[in-house]
Amino acid sequence: MKSAATLTNQWQQELSAAVSAAHEAGVAIRADFGERQVTSRKGRYDIQLRADLVAQRTILRHLSQRFPHYGVVSEEGMQDTWEHSRMTWVVDPLDGTNNFGYGIAHCAVAITLFDAETPVLSVVVDPITGREFTAIAGPSRNRPTRVPTAVGHATVALVTDYSEEGRVTGRRIEDVLSQNCKRVTTMWAPALDLALVSAGALDAMVSRNASLLDVCAGIFLVQTAGGCVLGTDGRPLRLEKSLHRGAVSFVAAGTEELALDLLDLAFSAPGW
Template identity: 35%
Template sequence: MAGSANLNVMMKTARKAGRGLLKDFGEVENLQVSTKGPGDFVSRADKAAEAMIMEELMHARPSYGFLGEEGKEIEGEDPTRRWIVDPLDGTTNFLHGLPHWAVSIALEHKGQIVAGVIYDPVKDEMFYAEKGGGAWMNESRMRVSGRHRMIESIFATGLPFAGRADLPETIQDLARILPACAGVRRFGAAALDLAYVAAGRYEGFWERGLNAWDIAAGIIIVREAGGILEPINPEGDVIADGQLICANEPIFETFAKVIRKA
C-alpha cells in the first residue's frame, strides 16, 4: 500500500525504534531496570526508544503534539493533531526474554485516530492502517476472521496483576466466556492483541484498565480490517476510559453481550 507522508514517517520511525530494541533484547539479562509501580517495569531501552521516536516524529512534524508512555504530554502548535506512542508494548515480556512485544505509533486528528502502526521487530511484522485505506500486514491486506460461531472462536484479553481493582470483573468475564468459546489467550501486549484481531488470528479481544498509548494504533487497524470496536460501557469512550471490546461483525453482538453482563 502506498501510504501518506505521515504514515511513511510512522513506519520508518517504528522500524528504527524496533532495531534498537532488538539489540537490547539480545542482551536482556544485562538491562538496567527500574520499578515504575507494582508489576509495571520500565527499562532503559524503553525510555531510549521513546526519546528516539519523539525526536524523529517531532522533527518530521514539529507542530504536532506528542503523548507517550514515559514522558509528559507535549502540546503542539497545531492543537488538532498529536502523536500517541507506546515505544515498547509488552515491557514485562521484553524483560523476561519473551519474544512478544511491539512498537505502537498512532496519529490523532480532532479527537479521531486517523493512522496507526504496530511493529513487531522479532517477527518483522508491520501492521498498519490509515483512515479509508484498509489494514495491512507488511505487503498483505488484512481482514478480520470470518468465523460465525462463538464455540469455534478464540479471544484475547489481559489479566489484572498486582492487586489491580478490575480483577473481580475479569474473573467474572472468564467464567462466562470460557464455556462459550474455543479458548482465551493472554499474551501480554494489548497492541499486538488488536493487531491479531485485525489479521484474523483472534476473533475478538476485550480488556479494561488500558492507556491511550496501548490501544490508539490498534483502534484504526481493527476498524480498517472490518472489525467492530466499542467501549465495554456503551456510553463510554475507548481512549478516555481505557476499556474496549472488539470482534468480527458476525460474532460481535453475541460476544459483547457475554462481556457486558458484568
Template identity: 30%
Template sequence: MPHPMLTMAVRAARAAGNIIARATDHIGDLTIEAKQRNDFVSEVDHQAEHAILDVLKRAYPGHHFLGEESGDSGAAESEYRWIIDPLDGTTNFLHGFPQYAVSIALEFQGRLEIGVVYNPVNQELFTAERGGGAFLNNKRIRVAGLRSLEGALLGTGFPFRPDQDLEAYFKTFRALHGPTAGVRRAGSAALDLAYVAAGRLDGFWEFGLNPWDMAAGVLLIREAGGVVVDFLGAEEFMRTGNLIAANPKVTHAMLKAIRQSLSA
C-alpha cells in the first residue's frame, strides 16, 4: 500500500493537473506576467499551486510548505516540508508545447521521502517513496543500464536567465556532446529527471535549478537505482542548483567530463 502522504501528494498533483488541462483550451486568454526576462508565470501557475496547497494544508496543517509561486508558508519549525512546482515548464505550456508537469516532493528532517511528477498532457504519473522504489503509473521503473557516454541520450536545460553563465554551460555541452548519441532540451527539468528514472534518458545535467524543479525528480532517480550529484561530486545540488543525474557509471563519466571542461 502507498504511504498515506504519497496518496495525498498524488491527489494534490491530479487536482493541479486538472486545472492545467482545462486551461489548454484558452491559453490565449490567460493573464501572464514576467518574473524576469524569459521567466514567466501565468494565472494557471497560481491556480494550480492554490489547488495543491488546499489539498495538502487541509491534510497536514502543521507542515511547512515551499511553493514556487507562493514561497514559504505553514509551520516553518515543522520537520516536514513540502516542495511544490505547480507547473514546471510554463513557457512550454504557454506555447502549446506538450512538455510540462506538476512536481511535488516531501522532505522529513531534510531528507527526501516522497516524490510525485505528473504530466497532465498524457496523464503519466511518476511516483516514489524512500525505500519503496519508483513507479510510472504503478509500474516499477529503473534507470537505463548504459555503462558509458558512448551512445547515451542526455537531457539538459539551457541557461535562460540573464544572471546565468552561458559560456560555462557551453563548455559542459561541448564536453558531453561529442561521445553521446544526442542531447535533448525539452524545457521541464521535473519531467527530464522523471525520464532519467524511467530509462528514457541516460542522464541529465543542468545549472541553476531551484529546489522545486528537482526535488521530486531526485527521489525518483534514487529509487530507480540512479545517482544524483552536484558538479563537485557532492550532494549539495539542492543548495547550488547544479545537478548531474544518471546511473552510477554514466554519472561518473558525466561528472569527470564536466569538471574537466569547467577547469580548462
C-alpha cells in the first residue's frame, strides 16, 4: 500500500510540467488578447483563433519534451486519441476563446492528466491575470471552509452546448435560475468557472451537454477541493476518461445541498 506522502508526491513532476506549460502558453498568447485573428469557424457560434493554435503548440511542445511517452488529447484537431495511451494529457489550450478575442478577461488554459480512467492532476491558469488553480490526487489538504449558501443567495455560472437546441434550452434554464438565484452568469469558459467554484469565488455551475475536454480540469478541481459535483441522476459524478464518449451534464457547487437545489431547478426548465 502506498503511503499518503507517496500518493501526494507521485505526480509532482507532471504537475510542475503542466503548470509551466500553462503559464508559458499564457505568455505566448497574451499579446493577442482582444485580437480576433480567426483561423476557423466551428459552426455558427464558435471560432478558432490564432491564439488557440499558438497555445496548443506551446503546451504540446513543453509536455512532449518532458514526457514523450504520454498521449495527448487537445481541442484543436487532436480529439481522436483518447484511447491510445494509459497516461493521457487532456488539453484545452484556450477556454473561453470568444471572450479572449473580444478582450473579455474571462478565459483560461486548462490541462488534466489521466492515468487510465482516473484523473490525477489538473491545472487551470488565467493567461490575463496569471491566476493559477491546481489539484493533484492524494490526501486532501487545506480545503477551504465551505459556508453554506442558500440558493436564493447564490451566484451561478451556466454553460450549455453550442447547438441551436442547446442555446434554446440554455435560455430556459437561465430563466428558471434567474428567478431563484441572486445572479446567473453565462461567460462560456467552463474550466475557469469551475476553478472559481473550487476556490469559493463562484457558488456553483450548471452544465448541460458539455464536452469532457472542456470541463474535466475544473471538475477535478472542485472535487479535490471538497466541493460537490452531481450528475443528472443526483449522485456524485464519477470523473473518468471514458466520459469523453458522450456529453457531460452536471451541477457543481460548494455544498451538496446547493447542488441538489440547483439540479431540481435546472430539471424544471422545459426541454432539459
